[in-house]
Amino acid sequence: MARATxxxxxYRPKPGExxxxxxxxxxxxxxxxxxxxxxxxxxxxxxxxxxxxxxTLHERTRRMVTTATSVEWTxxxxxxxxxxxxxxxxxxxxxxxxxxxxxxxxxxxxxxTLADEAPRVIVTRNRKxxxxxxxxxxxxxxxxxxxxxxMIKIFPIRTCSDSSYKRAMATGRPCFPGQxxxxxxxxxxxxxxxxxxxxxxxxxxxxxxxxxxxxKQIGARMREASAALDFESAAVYRDQLQAIEAxxxxxxxxxxxxxxxxxxxxxxxxxxxxxxxxxxxxGRVRGVRATTIEKELDISGGELVDQILQRTYGxxxxxxxxxxxxxxxxxxxxxxxxxxxxxxxxTNVTIQVAQRGAKADLLxxxxxxxxxxxxxxxxxxxxxxxxxxxxxxxxxxxxxxxxAPLRIECYDISHLSGTNVVASMVVFEDGLPRKDQYRxxxxxxxTDDTDSMYQVLTRRLRYLDTEPDETAPAADGGVAVVSxxxxxxxxxxxxxxxxxxxxxxxxxxxxGGAPQxxxxxxALEDAGHSDIALCGIAKRLEEIWLPGEDYPxxxxxxxxxxYLLQRLRDEAHRFAITHQRKRRKRDIQTVLSEVPGLGEARxxxxxxxxxxxxxxxxxxxxxxxxxxxxxxxxxxAVHSHLASR
Numbered sequence: 001m002a003r004a005t006x007x008x009x010x011y012r013p014k015p016g017e018x019x020x021x022x023x024x025x026x027x028x029x030x031x032x033x034x035x036x037x038x039x040x041x042x043x044x045x046x047x048x049x050x051x052x053x054x055x056t057l058h059e060r061t062r063r064m065v066t067t068a069t070s071v072e073w074t075x076x077x078x079x080x081x082x083x084x085x086x087x088x089x090x091x092x093x094x095x096x097x098x099x100x101x102x103x104x105x106x107x108x109x110x111x112x113t114l115a116d117e118a119p120r121v122i123v124t125r126n127r128k129x130x131x132x133x134x135x136x137x138x139x140x141x142x143x144x145x146x147x148x149x150x151m152i153k154i155f156p157i158r159t160c161s162d163s164s165y166k167r168a169m170a171t172g173r174p175c176f177p178g179q180x181x182x183x184x185x186x187x188x189x190x191x192x193x194x195x196x197x198x199x200x201x202x203x204x205x206x207x208x209x210x211x212x213x214x215x216k217q218i219g220a221r222m223r224e225a226s227a228a229l230d231f232e233s234a235a236v237y238r239d240q241l242q243a244i245e246a247x248x249x250x251x252x253x254x255x256x257x258x259x260x261x262x263x264x265x266x267x268x269x270x271x272x273x274x275x276x277x278x279x280x281x282x283g284r285v286r287g288v289r290a291t292t293i294e295k296e297l298d299i300s301g302g303e304l305v306d307q308i309l310q311r312t313y314g315x316x317x318x319x320x321x322x323x324x325x326x327x328x329x330x331x332x333x334x335x336x337x338x339x340x341x342x343x344x345x346x347t348n349v350t351i352q353v354a355q356r357g358a359k360a361d362l363l364x365x366x367x368x369x370x371x372x373x374x375x376x377x378x379x380x381x382x383x384x385x386x387x388x389x390x391x392x393x394x395x396x397x398x399x400x401x402x403x404a405p406l407r408i409e410c411y412d413i414s415h416l417s418g419t420n421v422v423a424s425m426v427v428f429e430d431g432l433p434r435k436d437q438y439r440x441x442x443x444x445x446x447t448d449d450t451d452s453m454y455q456v457l458t459r460r461l462r463y464l465d466t467e468p469d470e471t472a473p474a475a476d477g478g479v480a481v482v483s484x485x486x487x488x489x490x491x492x493x494x495x496x497x498x499x500x501x502x503x504x505x506x507x508x509x510x511x512g513g514a515p516q517x518x519x520x521x522x523a524l525e526d527a528g529h530s531d532i533a534l535c536g537i538a539k540r541l542e543e544i545w546l547p548g549e550d551y552p553x554x555x556x557x558x559x560x561x562x563y564l565l566q567r568l569r570d571e572a573h574r575f576a577i578t579h580q581r582k583r584r585k586r587d588i589q590t591v592l593s594e595v596p597g598l599g600e601a602r603x604x605x606x607x608x609x610x611x612x613x614x615x616x617x618x619x620x621x622x623x624x625x626x627x628x629x630x631x632x633x634x635x636x637a638v639h640s641h642l643a644s645r
Contacts, residue, residue: 012051013051018047019073020042020045021042022041022081022082023040023043024037024038024040024073024074024085025039025043025071025073025074026072026073027065027070028069034093035064035095035096037089037090037098039079039085039333040082043073047071050071054066060554063554080343087314099307108125109125110123110148111124111129111134111135112135112203112204114132114133114200115129115130118158118185118186118187118196119196119197120157120165120185121148121151121152123148133204133319151206154206155199155203156183156185156199157203158185160178168187169187175187178190222234222238256283259282259324261322261324261326262277262324262326263326263354263362263366264278264305264325264326264327264328265365265368266370267370267371268293268301268304270566271542271557271558272294272378274290274370274374275293275308276288276369277289278362280362290369290373291308301329302329302330303332305328309325316344318345318346321341321344321345323348323349323350324349324350324352325341325349325350325352326359326363328363328367329353330352338350338351378563387563388430388431388432390560391560391561391563391564392405392431392564394555394559394560395507395565399533399544399553405505406506407427407429407505408427408507409425409426409427409460409505409507409509410508410509410569410571411423411453412511412569412572413443413449414573422440422443424439424440424572424573425440425456426438426568427505428564431564433571441455441456449512449516450518450519453516454520454522454523457523457524457527458527461523461527465528504532505532506532507533507534508520508532508533508534508535509536509537509572510535511536511537511569511573512536512537513543514545516536517536518547520547535553537566537568538552542557595637596637598634598638602629605628606627606630609627617642619639620639622635624638
């Protein structure tokens with residue numbers, strides 16, 4: 001063990017002090033708390049990255065390094081040992097700058113209590129039952145019960161509670177499931193302890209992937225009974241076969257039936273990641289687990305996969321480690337991870353990227369699920385009242401505002417290679433979106449994004465100084481409400497309600513860094529509204545820029561305020577892109593309507609057939625003429641008209 005400390009925050013171990021061997025390192029703060037744990041094939045090469053000039057570091061890496069007051073490292077004999085030690089230390093210290101895992105929910109499992117004299121099948125969320133064999137997780141409790149109900153028809157194992165089983169064995173009277181034929185446990189007198197154990201083994205083998213063997217066996221028995229005119233037994237086998245088919249339909253065959261794999265779909269942004277873990281046994285998806293990961297430091301996709309696999313298999317039983325692990329990206333230490341998993345499983349384990357075929361299709365499906373889960377995670381976090389309140393309070397403190405910003409407006413500029421420039425304005429009140437107050441802006445002429453931002457804000461801020469007119473429409477498209485009431489003296493005073501677009505925001509947010517914020521600040525100053533708070537959020541590092549500041553504000557990655565600003569920015573971007581697409585579609589429809597003989601129905605058919613404006617413009621007259629209802633003459637007219645634009 002070696003240790004290097006220095007009094008300054010920008011500390012660095014002495015040259016040559018760090019060995020070039022593989023090992024694991026820990027950063028600690030002034031109180032000795034472990035801030036971050038990492039592994040390296042070459043400690044000197046890895047740690048030198050952390051102690052590069054501070055301005056070259058990622059903002060959050062810089063914050064971790066400057067928070068720490070010491071770094072220590074342990075040399076190990078191999079890369080695999082480094083992986084094992086890293087996992088052990090992360091579990092022991094829970095460092096705040098390592099990724100943190102948060103299961104979306106505690107999923108139900110189907111468990112078989114093998115440690116019992118007569119094992120039973122139960123539904124549980126407890127993963128620590130001694131000697132239990134687990135299957136799942138399942139997305140819903142009812143799904144587990146449904147599987148058990150079907151399975152009991154094929155393998156009648158015990159389902160009653162321990163107290164019911166003991167009472168039945170003591171009195172000789174079967175438990176209630178045994179009385180109605182839904183349990184073949186020893187208490188029913190139909191089987192012995194040994195025979196019941198054999199049924200349990202078959203039950204486990206079936207759920208572990210040997211389903212086709214049982215289907216063939218029961219099908220053969222049904223045919224034999226039918227041939228022997230034993231129709232009663234044939235009917236029993238028929239019901240069992242139908243139950244097997246029902247179970248198999250609940251778990252669709254997606255890969256060859258000898259596939260034993262775990263597949264991970266991952267979606268991430270700068271702050272968090274979601275993982276969809278598909279458990280595939282016997283070629284079928286036997287369970288799905290969703291996990292949310294809070295990211296503090298900026299890590300690569302390979303490093304994230306590394307952490308996910310360590311987390312998944314660090315405490316896994318031997319039977320829970322599959323032959324194959326399918327991931328979207330290989331980590332740098334994939335070979336060491338395979339060795340680590342092989343030692344834990346006892347047989348060979350491979351880590352691969354699913355690139356084509358059914359596995360790639362399934363990975364895309366898992367990734368789509370992960371993307372949807374990430375959106376849902378962010379939305380739920382934003383919509384939570386406590387989180388919203390905390391976010392607004394954190395924003396007030398971080399931006400040094402006099403009050404919490406109850407109305408926030410966020411602006412984004414969108415264009416297509418410098419053309420079709422549009423802007424969007426989204427409004428959040430009390431931390432929630434007010435979609436009825438969203439606005440879009442078209443920008444006819446502009447030099448760049450900063451000029452576009454200045455134009456849009458100048459136009460928007462103009463409404464703050466506009467008094468509503470009785471005959472003038474409100475800025476949001478409605479009409480200003482006018483009310484007249486007599487005073488005590490008999491005079492009539494007319495009051496006009498203020499249009500919603502004229503409400504001043506407490507905070508303006510722009511998508512971008514220092515240049516965009518400077519342009520927005522100039523618009524505020526020129527409009528005489530410098531009292532409105534302003535900030536920008538830069539996409540790459542999620543930095544918060546304030547007017548006139550040389551350095552950004554860095555919010556913790558777990559900050560509710562950062563999540564709110566990120567949601568605002570993403571919503572403004574989505575709204576701008578949607579408007580731009582509608583406008584492009586409307587523009588091309590206008591252009592096509594100028595072609596004689598091309599009506600609305602044919603225009604829609606053309607766009608639907610070619611899928612995009614670009615594909616239609618690139619199409620030859622012959623390709624256009626292939627569409628029913630459009631002959632060679634009309635096809636040539638369409639092609640010539642588009643080519644001249």
